[in-house]
Amino acid sequence: MAKRLDGETAIVTGAGRGIGRAIAKELAATGANIVVNYNVSDEGARTLAKEIEELGVKALVVKADVADYDQVGEMVKETLETFGQIDILVNNAGITRDKTLKNMTRQQWDEVIHVNLGSVFNCTRHVIPHMLSRKSGRIVNISSFVAQGGNIGQANYAATKAGIIGFTKSVALEVSRHGITVNAICPGFTETDMLWEVPENIRQRILEKIPMGRFGTTEEIAILVRYIIAEGDYMTAQTISISGGVYI
Ligand code: NAP
Numbered sequence: 001m002a003k004r005l006d007g008e009t010a011i012v013t014g015a016g017r018g019i020g021r022a023i024a025k026e027l028a029a030t031g032a033n034i035v036v037n038y039n040v041s042d043e044g045a046r047t048l049a050k051e052i053e054e055l056g057v058k059a060l061v062v063k064a065d066v067a068d069y070d071q072v073g074e075m076v077k078e079t080l081e082t083f084g085q086i087d088i089l090v091n092n093a094g095i096t097r098d099k100t101l102k103n104m105t106r107q108q109w110d111e112v113i114h115v116n117l118g119s120v121f122n123c124t125r126h127v128i129p130h131m132l133s134r135k136s137g138r139i140v141n142i143s144s145f146v147a148q149g150g151n152i153g154q155a156n157y158a159a160t161k162a163g164i165i166g167f168t169k170s171v172a173l174e175v176s177r178h179g180i181t182v183n184a185i186c187p188g189f190t191e192t193d194m195l196w197e198v199p200e201n202i203r204q205r206i207l208e209k210i211p212m213g214r215f216g217t218t219e220e221i222a223i224l225v226r227y228i229i230a231e232g233d234y235m236t237a238q239t240i241s242i243s244g245g246v247y248i
Contacts, residue, residue, distance in 0.1 A: 003230040006031035009083040010229075011075070013066045013123060014093030016041030018192035019142065021048055022218035023090050025055075026226045032088060033058040035079050039065050039093070058083070066093045066119035069126075076126040085134065088229055089127050091120045091141045091164075096194060098153040109156045116160035120167055124182075128175065137180035138229045141168050142221075145186045145243045161186075165239050172237035181236040183228050188243025190216040211245030 010027045014020040016038035024034045025048070034052050036059050038045035049059035060082050064071040079086055094116045097108035120141055131137030146154055147161035165184050172182035189195055189206055195215060198206070207215070224242050228235060241247070 002030075004031040005088070005230055008032045008087035009035065009079065009085050010088035010090065011035040011037060011079060011086060011123070011127070012090045012092060013037045013119060014039070015048060016044030018194065019187065019190060019218045019221050020090070020092040022222035023092060023225045024048060025051065026219070026222035027088065027090075027229065028052040028055045028057050028059070030226055030230055031057060033083055034060070035075070035083075036061045037064055037066065037075060037093070039063065066122060067114040069118075069122045072119070072122040072126050076123075076130075080130065086127050086130055087137060089123055089137070089139045090225060091123055091139070093119050094142065094160075094194075096154065096157050096197070098157070100153050101155050104156060112156040112160055116157065117163045117167075120164055124167075124171060128171075128180075131180050132175065132178050135179040137175075138232075139168075139171070139180065139182040140225050140228055141182070141184045143168075143184045143186045143239065145188045145241060145246055147186060148241075149247060168239070169237045176236045181228075181232060183232065183235060183237070184239045185221070185224055185228070186239060186241045186243065187221050188216055188241070188246040190218060190221055192218060209246060210243075214244065216242065216244055 010032045012024040015024040015036045028034050036045045045061045049061045052059040062075045064075040097112050141164045143164040144161040146158045150158050168184040
């Protein structure tokens with residue numbers, strides 16, 4: 001029988017839309033109370049919280065820029081004051097600032113590094129003492145297939161997503177003996193705002209390269225995350241692809 005997450009607390013970063021939203025709903029449907037983190041999508045976060053509560057669990061909406069260490073600290077503090085425990089952390093928030101390297105500004109480099117990779121440090125660093133003290137925890141980091149193959153115009157993004165894989169493996173080595181698993185997943189092209197920002201002609205070319213002939217859905221990604229969290233008791237330090245067969 002599928003395992004449930006009743007009474008557990010999950011922080012999902014960037015949950016107001018896209019993949020994060022689907023992950024939050026999937027974990028809520030499995031019984032977890034959800035911290036709905038967002039930065040600018042306040043409407044999305046509020047409507048998600050309503051949908052989550054209709055599933056019979058609790059939602060705490062927290063605005064925090066996960067690139068900011070202190071704001072993440074406040075979010076973790078508020079989570080512990082509200083729910084008393086943190087069982088699950090999904091580091092999902094991410095951005096793109098695509099440019100070929102010769103046109104990439106230092107600011108575009110820094111923004112992507114701080115949001116995509118800095119946030120993973122910030123959130124994990126703030127929750128790990130609590131998880132260690134309870135000898136229990138599940139951390140899933142959202143990397144990308146771009147980490148493995150690179151991509152034109154995404155040197156900044158690819159560097160962060162590859163960095164997440166190294167971070168995941170290293171932290172897993174440190175904490176797995178203490179009941180905490182840390183894994184990364186590498187989605188392929190998935191139907192979200194991030195994909196719709198790609199020009200139509202490039203999207204068509206991308207589609208032709210996907211062995212399954214279609215983009216992934218956010219729900220498909222969420223199901224894998226739920227599986228790792230609820231069922232993956234002996235799974236740690238892994239990088240799992242879910243990409244319709246794409247490996248660039
Ligand atoms: P999306 O639709 O563009 O959503 C991005 C999410 O990240 C939003 O919820 C956004 O929240 C949040 N976010 C961005 N900056 C933030 C910040 N400073 N603090 C807190 N939250 C922040 O993108 P998505 O496709 O769902 O992407 C989710 C994750 O999957 C990302 O890590 C992305 O790199 C990864 N991924 C996506 C694809 C794909 O094809 N879509 C493929 C592989 C990997 P706000 O709106 O509130 O700012």
